[in-house]
Amino acid sequence: MIKREQYLKKIRDFYHVTSLVKILCGLRRSGKSVILEQIIDEMKESGILDDHIIYINFELMEYDNIKTARDLNDYVKSLVKDKEIYYVFLDEVQRVDNFETAVNSLRASNQFSIFITGSNSKMTFLELSTDLSGRYVSFRINPLSFRETVELTGTKKEKYMDLLLDIFEWGTLPQRFTFDNLDSRKYYISDVYDSILLKDVVDRLGITDITSFNKILQYILETETREFSVTNVLSYLEKNNQKIATDTLYKYVEAICSTFIMNRVYRYDIHGKSVLKTLNKFYATDLGVKKIKTNSKEVNYSHALENVVYNELVNKGYDVYIGKTKTSEIDFIASNDKGLKYIQVCYSLKDENTLKRELEALEEIDDSYPKYIISIDKEDYGSNGIKHLNIFDFLMNDDF
Numbered sequence: 001m002i003k004r005e006q007y008l009k010k011i012r013d014f015y016h017v018t019s020l021v022k023i024l025c026g027l028r029r030s031g032k033s034v035i036l037e038q039i040i041d042e043m044k045e046s047g048i049l050d051d052h053i054i055y056i057n058f059e060l061m062e063y064d065n066i067k068t069a070r071d072l073n074d075y076v077k078s079l080v081k082d083k084e085i086y087y088v089f090l091d092e093v094q095r096v097d098n099f100e101t102a103v104n105s106l107r108a109s110n111q112f113s114i115f116i117t118g119s120n121s122k123m124t125f126l127e128l129s130t131d132l133s134g135r136y137v138s139f140r141i142n143p144l145s146f147r148e149t150v151e152l153t154g155t156k157k158e159k160y161m162d163l164l165l166d167i168f169e170w171g172t173l174p175q176r177f178t179f180d181n182l183d184s185r186k187y188y189i190s191d192v193y194d195s196i197l198l199k200d201v202v203d204r205l206g207i208t209d210i211t212s213f214n215k216i217l218q219y220i221l222e223t224e225t226r227e228f229s230v231t232n233v234l235s236y237l238e239k240n241n242q243k244i245a246t247d248t249l250y251k252y253v254e255a256i257c258s259t260f261i262m263n264r265v266y267r268y269d270i271h272g273k274s275v276l277k278t279l280n281k282f283y284a285t286d287l288g289v290k291k292i293k294t295n296s297k298e299v300n301y302s303h304a305l306e307n308v309v310y311n312e313l314v315n316k317g318y319d320v321y322i323g324k325t326k327t328s329e330i331d332f333i334a335s336n337d338k339g340l341k342y343i344q345v346c347y348s349l350k351d352e353n354t355l356k357r358e359l360e361a362l363e364e365i366d367d368s369y370p371k372y373i374i375s376i377d378k379e380d381y382g383s384n385g386i387k388h389l390n391i392f393d394f395l396m397n398d399d400f
Contacts, residue, residue, distance in 0.1 A: 026141035027260040069102035146395040168304035171288025268321035328361035
């Protein structure tokens with residue numbers, strides 16, 4: 001496995017901090033456990049002794065006896081032999097009842113630097129809100145970026161387009177690259193999704209109407225990049241003999257987001273300078289899941305490219321919104337502590353009317369923040385201060 005430096009460099013400053021719990025959360029099989037292992041390797045290389053590193057993977061049978069917060073607290077403390085700092089790694093800790101109570105108790109002793117992983121954002125945003133409020137720092141771990149995928153596969157520059165088209169269809173979950181056979185890839189991604197469904201959606205969130213859940217997910221995946229409409233979803237379900245209440249729909253959509261299958265992106269009114277909570281959009285965390293959960297056999301390259309750009313902006317540390325002007329829509333507004341960037345995404349700009357439409361949407365914005373169009377084209381279509389980026393220049397450039 002490649003070293004996931006983009007995450008490690010964010011976490012390193014917290015390695016020896018005992019006052020904050022380090023939380024790694026994200027889609028199942030996106031590489032959280034591997035990052036924990038890489039952190040442990042770095043600690044050992046720096047001189048931390050093996051007996052001061054406590055690693056518990058709660059998916060292993062040998063830790064099946066740790067079921068409660070008391071069990072967890074007692075087990076960890078039983079391994080302490082001196083007053084030095086111990087480094088505790090708890091993988092998929094949400095399996096332990098009231099784990100946050102034990103984690104906070106260990107944290108409060110100032111003798112443990114604690115790292116935990118989980119596959120449900122409820123763990124970080126809701127369940128930890130009382131015991132650990134203000135006492136943790138979280139890191140969202142995504143499937144491989146394009147750059148990481150290039151490194152993993154050893155892809156040469158002249159084959160970037162082939163790799164991108166492969167990602168459009170099969171996504172970037174790390175282990176899927178071990179399967180050359182297409183059926184094997186499909187079985188693997190299906191197994192990942194079934195694991196999410198069973199362990200996070202059913203067991204953890206208590207959702208039992210799996211048929212309706214899958215139908216809602218299928219609808220959102222097939223209409224991603226479009227505005228989300230509750231009325232349209234309910235109508236779609238009714239046509240498929242899956243009538244549900246509006247509150248239930250909201251609950252299922254929240255489950256789809258909290259398990260990191262999809263990402264909700266809010267709309268930002270550029271002229272009114274406010275975030276709008278309606279007419280948001282959704283983007284898949286991994287396009288491979290879309291492959292197995294939709295009926296479409298053909299990949300929509302335009303939608304897939306937009307999804308890849310969204311995921312890369314998140315990987316680069318931006319907060320991402322959809323932009324709304326008085327007459328147009330901006331695909332993405334990327335925000336960080338340095339300011340804003342306005343971004344249009346288009347598969348190809350060779351058609352004159354397409355280029356005109358994309359440029360005009362950006363030209364309507366009258367502030368001085370940088371504006372970009374991203375496409376697969378190698379020819380430079382920049383105009384009037386609007387920069388054009390080839391998709392691979394964007395994906396391979398850490399400094400965007």
